[in-house]
Amino acid sequence: MVMQAVMKSLLQNQEAKPTSSIQFRPGQIFYGVIQKLFPNQHAEIQVGAKKLIAKLEVPLTNGKGYWLQVTSNDGAPKLKLLNTSTPFSQSESSSTSSLLQQLGLHSHKMNHSLIQFLRNENIPLTKEEIVRAAQLLPLANNVEDGLQTIKMMSDRKWPLNEGIFKSFLALGKDESTAQLLHSLRASLLLEKNPTNSGKEIVNLLQSWDSEDAEMVQYGREKTLNQLKQSLHRTGMFYENSLLDREINRESLTESIKPLLVRFLQETSQSNLSESKNIVEQLLFRMNGYQLVSSDNGPIHHLLFEFPIKLGQFQSEILMQWSGKRTSEGKINSDYCRVIFYLDLEHLKETVVDMNVQNRIVTVNIVNSSNILQKLSESLLPDVANGLKEIGYHLSSVNFKLPENLKQQDNKKSRYYSQQSYSGVDFRI
Template sequence: MFQTNYVNTLLKGLDPFHQKSLLLRPGQFINGEIVKIYPGQLASIRLRGVTLTAKLEASLIAGSRYWFQVQPKEGLPVLKVFGDGVGDDKIPQQLSLNSKLNERVVKSLVQADLPFTRDQVVRGAEMLQSVGMADEQGLSILRLLVKKNLPITPATTKALHSMSIGQGFAAHLDELLYLLKSEKIKEPLLVQVQQVLETITTKGNIKVDQHIILDLLRTYIKDDTKAVQSEEARLLLQKLGIIEQQSPKEVVAQFKETITKTDEAHLKQIWPILVREQILLQLTNGKIDDLLTKVVLEKNEDGERTLQQLLSLFNAKGDKSLLSSVFQQEETVGKQLTSIIQQIGFQHERNARQFFLFKDQNSETFLTQLKALLIKSQQIQLPSSIESKIEAIINQITGQQLLSINQEGPMVHQSVMIPLKLFGETTDLTIQWEGKKEQDGKFNPDHCRILFYLHLRKIKDTVIDVQIQKRIVSLQIYNEFDKPEALINVFLPYLKKSLTKLNYQISSLKWTQPKQSQKNNNKSNPVSPVNRLYQPHRQYQGVDIRI
């Protein structure tokens, strides 16, 4: 799924947000090429794909590559030439790193073109040895820790490893909830964990405006609907349990037959101004579309009841648990997602610091969030199945925290993975934001970019790229299947209406199939598909240095 692909992309050192940038830290070793030398002891130097202007204080040759070490100086970064024409293979020896694992670590970092310190190599090798991950996957995680300047510890390594092994976050939560229910443990702390998981599951059940169901039905049964669009509508209606394996004509025939057997009072609740004979006459004249248009659905319990009664005329065996997922929810999706993020405890360490340092009573709620409860539950005796699942979830939450924020110049990149249930299917939604933050710490809503990564059973991997400029929204959807015209035609008007209420306007919607769009790409380019999909607005560079 895209969530896993996204994490694996990061673990390989390829950031899908933006191209390589340069951040130099004292003690780092970095390889660079002197591109050109200019009068006045100036030179162009290329470090990690970034071309900089350097003030030369050493005799260097244009076109040659050198190893440099970043010096702890104030002001402009200072690079000191390391050794005399030292080759990549001699770096471990020059740094007195003579063990085989140290050499593998250095080689891995050099091949990834990552600046590193001697201490990072030593601690990295020790860490990989201690956790039993002295393999390529362990090295890829170490590269990410070095790249993002994260602590090199067994805990951070296990956290990132948990995100690369494939199982989704939502699946982990579902499994723990199942284990807690089946074990029937009376321990108060685990009961509290179960309640929080149930809350997250409830909040994660994203519902859709009930009018969409009427539009899907109308799309399916209309005579002038194209075959492809009719099939798209049928698949979704079947998924919701509204129809079975029936053609549009069979659906209408069953609908008409059911109406003849239905109590008049029941029909009056759906069509208050029509009697049975008028309803049947419209069906006989092929005006079922007009008939469905006359159904009024209020955005309350009465509207839900009316829709249930209408759908029962199509299929009395409809799955009510699935149908409940299409009724209008009380909260907005934004509030639902915010609530889930808070319940999981992605701000656990920050809230703990606020609470213990500043005695902030408002931060005390972090103690009832999932991560805090799971950490506390590790202190009690647990069945091995529950213990291992709790550890996996803690590692996944921590891994997300480690990868969630990155800043390059004035641009901030932030991401989060949220467990959801869409049309009865459990999945993970990964959201990534790119933009400038205002003084209040929030992204500028007029100019930003948002990506949604989603995996669903029918349409598989999907990326939705939302670009906002002056509150004008352009959408680009990446999916390997053909464009679902019927579903887009049904959902787009509701999306436009909702965005208009927030003072946004949609300028375009484009559907792109990645396999086709990538056929002309350079096959030697090692960048992953997700990385190709996301191209940066700009790259921040232009650092001046002294050599």
Template sequence: MDPLQLQASSLTKSSTSRQTTLSLPKGQVFEGEIVKLFPNQTAALRLGGMTVTARVEAALNAGQRYFFQVHQNDGIPRLQVLEADQQALKSSSADQGNAAKVLQALGLEENKANLSMIRHFQSEQLPFSKDMIRQGAVLLKQAGAMNQEGVQLLSAMNQKGFPLTQETFQSLYQAEHGKPLSAQLQQLQNSLQQLQTSGFSDSRTAAVSNLGRTLQETLSAGTMNLAGRTDQTNQLARLFQLAGAEEAPGSVRSGAVSLLQKAGVMPAGMDTAEGLAAFKQTILKPENQTAVQQIWPEMGAGGSGRKLASMEPAEMFQTLMTRFTPAKGEAGRQQLQQLLSLLQQAGGQSRGVQASQDQMQQMMQTMLARASGTAENQALTVLLQGSFANDRTSGAQGFSQTAGQLTQLLQQLGLHHESGIARQPASSGNTPEHMNADNLKQSLLQHMASLPQPVRDQAETLLHKISGQQLLSQEQQGQYQQTAVQVPLSLAGFHTDLSIQWEGKRQEDGSLHPDHCRILFYLEMEHLGETVADVQIQNRSVTVHVYNDTEKPDKLMELIQPYLEKRLEEQNYSLNAVHWRPVNEEQNVYKTPTASYSGWEGVDVRI
């Protein structure tokens, strides 16, 4: 379970865990056990896992359970036993008769919704109020959630201080039980595209068009590695470029050629004088000119610039390899296939190498498994570092490219929408309805009512998903703060959600202390599947635990770790260790902020 869903789930499961904070405002009702009686009508009461000392205005028996209502909460709290048949309200079991008596004592109607909520509060030993039961019953009926899940979420909202409104309930429900954010975005985009061909009125057509444009901007903002694509076609293309890169060290060039040969992509001897001469002859053959033009549109024999025929074989090889930049998708795969065929032809081999997606993946795995020696490892290191390029931008804040893109994506989703409205000058005259729909949430709010009903339902569900994330994004416990966000990503065409959770001590400016903190990354990837990275920082020393069920890629880790160490050192951090473990060992990774740090124990009771 990713951090955000776990944070949502913890709302409804917190009642079963040990409570550390209790809030009992005036009018609140709870079921408690008399632990011990003291003089002056004072008693120790047990509520769940907590003990409260209060003044009770009734003759009670130790060891018995009663329903109490908070009458006064100044100083020592003053409690009243709920006015009803006390013998009937002694709760040795939470049966329907007892629940009905509680409703009667509160002056509430005896119906399915009210009975269900009372029994849940009894079984979980949670406090409640008359208004909560009355408002909650209406809310659950409207939401169609008259079930245990609905009641649990309702009680959690009350405990966390969330307003008991339909919007809040639906938002939190979507955060815990809804489809992934990326899936909802894709579904709504497909529905809007289908509507664009329908003959709607001008206002509805404009709503569909404007929301569709904002949605596409959001999806584009989450498309990663646009400049440094990491699919197999471009990884192989990068190796070809390294093989011919004149500016690269000779060991890197020879290592790239050796790797291509080990994978069966480049014939043996291609880097010799005879091999290079044969490659030039193959390139200049008339029957190959169509393929050459398709692989290198600007470098064909009839193209502008210096003629290929006038180049020396080594110069031609370097020029063509360094300028091999395949297109995206299927067109790029076909260009790679044509290059492989020309290489095999130059090597005197009649059987061409196939370049399907599965076969290209196998080629890359073969290179990684068979890489040996300094030259091949250097070539692989350069290749991998190019895949993980994350240079700092030139902006004032100095974000890395990835951090800048994620920041833009959070803005585009509308996770800072309300704070942006609050910062608007009062004199601007802009209301939420008239502001430019420059983020997805604002666009949903502005155009949702104009959509046809089925698509409107999808848009409303997506809006609740975003709002639920906003409600759950931060949790404060003492000096420690926990922040979680979830963003949709597209990784080489694979759509997924990235959840990030920060935990740490809060500084005066509201930021987390960079020397002592923890960051959790949760990502479902196309080939690696469920992946969790737990980054723990103590005294600027970084320890990384990666949880994944695939076999540990020892060779890959060996090549990447020095690069990771170097990049961390640039930020004045040191790498302590990187561990790779199966997913089933990460069950204890997700903890509350106080559980993540030692020295925080005790009880804080507020009445």
């Protein structure tokens, strides 16, 4: 699915950027190759593409690789050798087995994959963190997704706990928030003795459908209001709202996330129902968006997905905002970038990339149709006038085909659909 591919790409792009120098914490374990030997047991060690000068507890051989552990980080790091057998007599597999034994981990395929991944990606972790990573890996549907998630958590310095791990895994799954909500309602309707919160969830979802059915004409204001309403309905950031004294607490009952939290609180640990499983997946997915939306240096990122119904077509919008905040902590709307990933009934998969520089707006629209530009010509004056009304100037609107469609010579693409369409989904 396109959304799954987009999510994986966004998560990779939002990883913390590596620092220019290597910084270790005492206890961290890493794989390094001895490049040069100096007096007093100092050595230059290659770690991936970087090098450091460190003091070794025992003499090692120039040009050979070792698993090393940081014992002190005062001045030049002090390192001790972990795999005590000489590397001359060890293959990579036996070296990995030796390390696993010292860590108290079983020498099976998944743990071998973890150690080899840490080595290849130059990820330093403490013994406790490696053991925890080995416990988390079986929770992933496949090892590669689990390893990439561990890498991202390490890069961003998040603790290796089950909740964060499952939250990121949930973002990469095929089922969207809209699909999960649909499955949850169907499951709750089949339950013989639903909880009070289960009944409230069903009533809320049904009321949303009734409201959406009334909105069949889409003017600019109605579309904007529905977008705001759809985002509010998820309650994705409701924890922050609880800290806001001016927020209307009653409005929180109109969003789904607080009800999902209460549902789990009312459901016993021994209850392994389908509804409980779907609720957990929804909360992990919502929490995952919150985690990737956390501040990271001077540039801030917001990433969220919310269901939206356009006429009778149920879809979702994945939105990414990147930019700086003002000195008051508010979003700087003069300089930012907003990207919408849309799956529409007629236009199919579409990306709208809006870049704002000093309130001058440039828009790039990516879609598999080569006639979208012509279809949009009559709408562009309205777009320019609408932006002008709120103090922005439209510089240009560019239409592009997905790169992978060009490369595959118009064959069916993995990420974008080429199905023909007629009609327009909605006007902005």
